[in-house]
Amino acid sequence: MGEPKPPVPAGEERVAIESEHLAAIVRSSDDAILSKDRNAIITSWNDAAERLYGYTPDEAVGKSVAIIIPPERRGEELEIVERIFSGERIEHYETERIRKDGVRIAVSLRASPVHSPDGEVVGVSTQARDISSTQEALRLAEQRLEGTFEGAPIGIAVVSVEGGSYGRLQQVNSEMTRLLGYTEEELYAMRPDEITHPDDATAERALFDELVAGRRSSFGIEKRNRHKDGHWIWVSLTVSLLEGANPARVAVAHVFDITGRKRAEAELERTRQNLERSNAELDQFAYVASHDLKEPLILLSAYARMLGERYADQIDDEGRTFIAHVREEAGRMKTMIDDLLDYSRVETRAEEPVRVELAEPLGTALRTLAPLIEESGARIDVQGPLPVVEGSPAQFERLFRNLIGNAIKFRGDAPPTVTIAVEEAGDDCVVSVADNGIGIDPAKTQRIFDVFQRLHSQDQYAGTGMGLAICKRIVERHGGRIWVEPRPEGGSVFKFAVPG
Numbered sequence: 407m408g409e410p411k412p413p414v415p416a417g418e419e420r421v422a423i424e425s426e427h428l429a430a431i432v433r434s435s436d437d438a439i440l441s442k443d444r445n446a447i448i449t450s451w452n453d454a455a456e457r458l459y460g461y462t463p464d465e466a467v468g469k470s471v472a473i474i475i476p477p478e479r480r481g482e483e484l485e486i487v488e489r490i491f492s493g494e495r496i497e498h499y500e501t502e503r504i505r506k507d508g509v510r511i512a513v514s515l516r517a518s519p520v521h522s523p524d525g526e527v528v529g530v531s532t533q534a535r536d537i538s539s540t541q542e543a544l545r546l547a548e549q550r551l552e553g554t555f556e557g558a559p560i561g562i563a564v565v566s567v568e569g570g571s572y573g574r575l576q577q578v579n580s581e582m583t584r585l586l587g588y589t590e591e592e593l594y595a596m597r598p599d600e601i602t603h604p605d606d607a608t609a610e611r612a613l614f615d616e617l618v619a620g621r622r623s624s625f626g627i628e629k630r631n632r633h634k635d636g637h638w639i640w641v642s643l644t645v646s647l648l649e650g651a652n653p654a655r656v657a658v659a660h661v662f663d664i665t666g667r668k669r670a671e672a673e674l675e676r677t678r679q680n681l682e683r684s685n686a687e688l689d690q691f692a693y694v695a696s697h698d699l700k701e702p703l704i705l706l707s708a709y710a711r712m713l714g715e716r717y718a719d720q721i722d723d724e725g726r727t728f729i730a731h732v733r734e735e736a737g738r739m740k741t742m743i744d745d746l747l748d749y750s751r752v753e754t755r756a757e758e759p760v761r762v763e764l765a766e767p768l769g770t771a772l773r774t775l776a777p778l779i780e781e782s783g784a785r786i787d788v789q790g791p792l793p794v795v796e797g798s799p800a801q802f803e804r805l806f807r808n809l810i811g812n813a814i815k816f817r818g819d820a821p822p823t824v825t826i827a828v829e830e831a832g833d834d835c836v837v838s839v840a841d842n843g844i845g846i847d848p849a850k851t852q853r854i855f856d857v858f859q860r861l862h863s864q865d866q867y868a869g870t871g872m873g874l875a876i877c878k879r880i881v882e883r884h885g886g887r888i889w890v891e892p893r894p895e896g897g898s899v900f901k902f903a904v905p906g
């Protein structure tokens with residue numbers, strides 16, 4: 407801070423210092439800088455010039471600049487010298503030079519006049535930069551671009567834009583010719599809209615108009631194109647505009663064959679419609695079953711009752727037992743029909759999914775089962791907070807009711823204990839209902855989830871064999887799965903996994 411400033415040099419001394427600075431800049435420049443006089447004799451030559459052309463300053467200074475100029479470029483050089491002497495500067499031009507070892511190099515040049523102290527032009531200074539590597543890089547980039555264009559797994563086409571519409575195809579890659587079945591030459595004589603399906607033409611036209619009007623920078627559409635052999639192929643097309651230097655604008659189209667996907671989508675749609683139809687049929691069947699089948703059943707039961715009452719004195723004990731069986735079986739059949747109806751309604755009467763805190767349907771199920779829980783002396787243990795899932799609260803209530811009901815129904819000699827717990831498994835949450843009951847033969851664990859499948863007779867344990875089939879349908883409708891595992895200490899653990 408307290409350093410005294412060096413005295414400001416004045417006059418000639420300052421000029422000498424400045425030219426010393428300039429000389430240092432020229433010497434250390436990365437550009438090859440040389441100067442020559444009016445007769446094209448080299449008067450200065452920096453280190454970069456030596457590196458670029460291969461001549462030392464001693465070899466170059468005093469020689470004609472012709473030593474580095476290809477013979478066919480000498481006229482051009484003379485003209486440039488002329489122009490500089492008449493006061494012009496030449497900012498940038500690309501030409502060729504020859505190195506001492508005879509190799510030609512591409513250079514970018516600037517030329518400017520050298521003035522004498524009194525302002526007269528006495529020479530030309532040129533500054534050169536080797537652009538051989540840039541040109542090589544450009545050539546490689548072009549080659550790579552060409553390779554990418556040709557080798558691309560999607561069809562690429564360049565198409566001219568004439569009067570706001572598609573003009574002719576100007577360039578296509580081989581995938582495009584494969585996709586459409588035409589040769590390159592055939593395509594160059596065509597306009598893209600000639601092979602567009604009439605039903606897709608209007609939509610594409612509207613998008614193209616918006617593109618040309620500058621309201622969008624690109625557009626995408628799924629449409630049909632006619633293959634040369636006449637069949638239609640589905641493609642996903644993306645089009646964007648390239649503003650060329652030429653007045654005509656060009657568009658670039660990327661085309662991707664989606665025929666396979668469209669076919670699969672159509673197949674899926676057909677399957678969905680079939681499923682909807684069979685669901686509707688099932689619903690219809692369930693409706694018919696509930697009304698038309700239940701009515702004769704009720705009558706059957708009523709007639710059996712009347713038979714027992716009216717002819718009481720003519721029927722013996724065995725007859726009364728038979729009548730009781732008829733009424734029981736009629737009642738069981740009615741329950742089976744109701745269960746089948748419930749099974750069909752899991753799909754057909756499904757309401758929109760909502761957020762379900764599983765603790766709520768569980769609570770409702772436990773309240774419904776309260777008489778059974780009390781009568782059996784069952785202990786119910788709910789471990790940890792239950793998760794929140796998406797779905798139908800009524801169906802989750804049914805799921806818990808069936809699983810906990812079974813856990814109590816299929817009890818052994820010990821008082822029933824039912825444990826409801828939760829575990830995380832990736833994105834799914836797994837809820838388990840474990841019991842200390844009679845357990846299940848591992849060979850039969852798949853069967854029990856099928857419609858009307860039971861492992862026990864009516865007189866052992868009452869039921870229709872529909873409970874677990876309904877559970878499975880509910881869980882699968884929620885995007886999950888259900889299974890059973892043996893409990894190591896005896897009993898079974900039913901588990902269901904649903905997206906959490």
Ligand code: ADP
Binds near residue numbers: 843875
């Ligand atoms: P249902 O209970 O009406 O028989 P389900 O579909 O609910 O019909 O069950 C099918 C069969 O699976 C039952 O008959 C029974 O044999 C077996 N099962 C279901 N739950 C249990 C359980 N917790 N413990 C032992 N066996 C079971």
